[in-house]
Amino acid sequence: MTDHIPRPEHRGVRRLFARTSWPEARFVADVLRTETVGGALLLLGAVIALVWANSPWGDTYAELGRWVPWSGGSALHLDLDLATWAADGLLAIFFFVVGLELKREFVAGELRDPRRAALPVVAAMGGMLLPALIYLGVNLAGGGEGLRGWAIPTATDIAFALAVLALIGAYLPQGLRAFLLTLAVVDDLLAITIIAVFYTDHFSLLPLLGAVLPIALFGLLVQRRRTWWWALIPLALVAWTLVHASGVHATVAGVLLGFTVPVLAGTGRDGRTVPGLAEHLEHRWRPISAGFAVPAFAFFAAGVSLRGADLGAVVTDPIVLGIVLGLVVGKCVGILGSTFLLARFTRAQLDEDITWPDLLGVSLLAGIGFTVSLLIGELAFGSDGVEGANVKAAVLTGSLISALLATVVLVRRNAAYRAIALKEQVDLDRDGVPDVYQRPGG
Structure with a gap:
């Protein structure tokens, strides 16, 4: 890759996607390597569900998802079937890791600098607003019966997206990878807000107020760096139970717990500097999230049966069309368009290593x-019934089309960067840090 020395800030030009520090680059690389495995397991879970649901034994797949392992938990609203446990319970682990990532980004990452945070925030908002508008437009034209699903095409799957990028983009600029990670983190924050505000059918204030106590105790322990599993895990379970009983989606509890964990390094009892606890907990819980929680959710959520389905009715369903167009067209145009407008009407410019095709x-x-x-x-729309099945088919279709189109574009771009890298290798110093990160302003 060609040498790059950022322009001085005093010239009034701010580069978008400029190369970050070496520790930040190393962190992004570590996340990408982890998400590759997680994305593969996620895909495996979805494929198994699809094959099973459309096999002669498809009824057993549906019965497994509807099985209630603890029928005596009705008093605590915990008489849930396996599919609901996966969506409400296991995904809380995923959102706990998301909460850790969000806090890290706001405290020590890209989002700590308002100028650098503006781009991923604006891009994420554009990438959520336009898909929602496309979905609403399609469904209003189709009679307006599916308007409740307006937020379905607004979310980006961080595990899948980063896994695809890691598999096909080994030579793509690091700034582009950091942008996708930060964009996905902001996207998750907005998606969590949407779930909490717009998809709470019933609301009970007393359990939600009760959840404040275990969350506060959890936060007090982690702030004092007391990582006693016998205390933290029960507190987390009580907080999850109370949030679930309040009517707010229980995964919000995971995010709130993640927000309480300190990010910056602290001082141990012996006076030595200890790393931030958020990084430690993320290292512990990310494999559980990526290796079990999310694939298990995908297994129970992706099993849409097409046996006996009227495919003609499916492809003309406004809900299906709105989701597919929102994911494929709305996401792309919303993110790319908002980035272009920010560069067009502010002093921000693309970094010299990044092109618009990237x-x-x-x-x-x-x-x-x-x-x-x-x-x-x-x-x-629920997981059963025609609407629920159509939603699953639409999300799978839209995500697959987006992944294939992105692969076509990024494989070509990766080949171009690979050719440059072969001509101009980046030398490493004895300390193992590339020279480009040690130049003034690098």
């Missing part, structure tokens, strides 16, 4: 809306 590929990649889109679909 951004096109990443914007298409953001149309993979698997996990959170399926979750919102279940909250809007």
Whole structure:
């Protein structure tokens, strides 16, 4: 890759997607490597569900999802079937990790600087607003019966998107990878807000107020760096139970618990500096989230049966059309368009290592809306019935089209960057840090 020395800030030009620090680059690389495995397991869970649901034993798949392991939990609203446990329970682990990532970004990452945070925030908002508008427009024209699902195409699946990028984009600029990670984190924050505000059917204030106590105790322990599992896990379970009983989606409890964890390094009892606890807990819980919680949710959520389905009615359903167009067109145009407008009407410019075709590929990649889109679909239309099945088919179709289009674009871009890298190798110093990160302003 060609040498790059950022322009001085005093010239009034701010580069979008400029190369970050070496520790930040190393962190992004570590996340990408982890999400590759998680994305593969997520895909495996979805494929198994699809094959099973459309096999001669498809009824057993449906019965498994409807099985209630604890019928005596009705008093605590915990008489849930396995599919609901996966969506409400296991995904809380995923959102706990998301909460840790969000806090890290706001405290020590890209979002701590308002100027650098403006781009992913604006891009994420554009990438959520336009898909929602497309969905609403299609469904209003189709009679307006499916308007409740307006938020389904607004979410980006961070695990799938980062996994695809890691598999096909080894030579893409690091700034582009950091942008996708930060964009997905902001996207998750907005999606969590949408779920809490717009998809709460019944609301009970008393349990929600009760959840404040275990969350506060959890926060007090982690702030003092007391990582006693026998205390933290029960407190987290009590908080989850109370949030679930309040009517707010229980995964919000995971985010709130993640927000209480300190990010910055602290001082141990012996006076030595200890790393931030958020990084430690993320290292512990990310494999559980990516390796079990999210694939298990995908297994129970993606099993749409097409046996006996009227495919003609499915492809003309306004709900299906709105979701597919929102993911494929709305996400891409919303992210790319908002980025272009920000660069056009402010002093911000693309970094010299980044081209607009690069951004096109990443914007298409953001149309993979698997996990959170399926979750919102279940909250809007339920998991059973024709509408629920159509939502699953639409999310799978839109995500697959987005992934394929992004792959076509990014494979070509990756080949171009690979050719440059082969000609101009980046040398490493004895300390193992590339020279480009040690230049003034690098």
